[in-house]
Amino acid sequence: EVQLVESGGGLVQPGGSLRLSCAASGFTFTNYWIHWVRQVPGKGLVWVSRVNSDGRNTRYADSVKGRFTISRDNAQNMVYLQMNSLRAEDTAVYYCASLGNSAFWGQGTLVTVSS
């Protein structure tokens, strides 16, 4: 069964840091780019970042560029999102996902940035 499982969400103060993890199983991990997408509860889906298959190429939305870092460990079938200098507007459910023609998503992890 194809599966992505996120973890690492929680409550953090503005200016703080958090690292999200995404554990992959049930598919050939190195064949897929992996993305992070976020969603404010009750609002739409917003793309955040992407890492390519070998981890050497990354892309970011302008809103997180310079603050977030995506990485992957192909030996462990893991993807990470290091989030620094967090702001209230980063509060959202964060999903890891494959977004091509065989798209699949994790269940999401909630990040709340608040004092």
Next chain:
Amino acid sequence: DIQMTQSPSSLSASVGDRVTITCQASQDITKSLNWYQQKPGKAPKLLIYGASNLKTGVPSRFSGSASGTDFTFTINSLQPEDIATYYCQQYDDLPITFGQGTRLEIE
């Protein structure tokens, strides 16, 4: 960035109705378009990929079509379990972009 303009933002229909949602891309995306269904508290679920291909296991009342930069998603014979929000998403180029979503309600 490629803009995806989805309409309507909300829709109310009766069980058995045919429902249509549209997405327009701001440039050619070569049919690199997914349609998702999202229910409250759940992750999006892929229904249609490549603009018109039904994912295995998805009921055949769901369909998609494309004409240039215009994309249509149709539910034939709406069922109560189809209450959800539906999104289009282009994967032709980064950044990945989504339509604004269509909230579907049953009358």
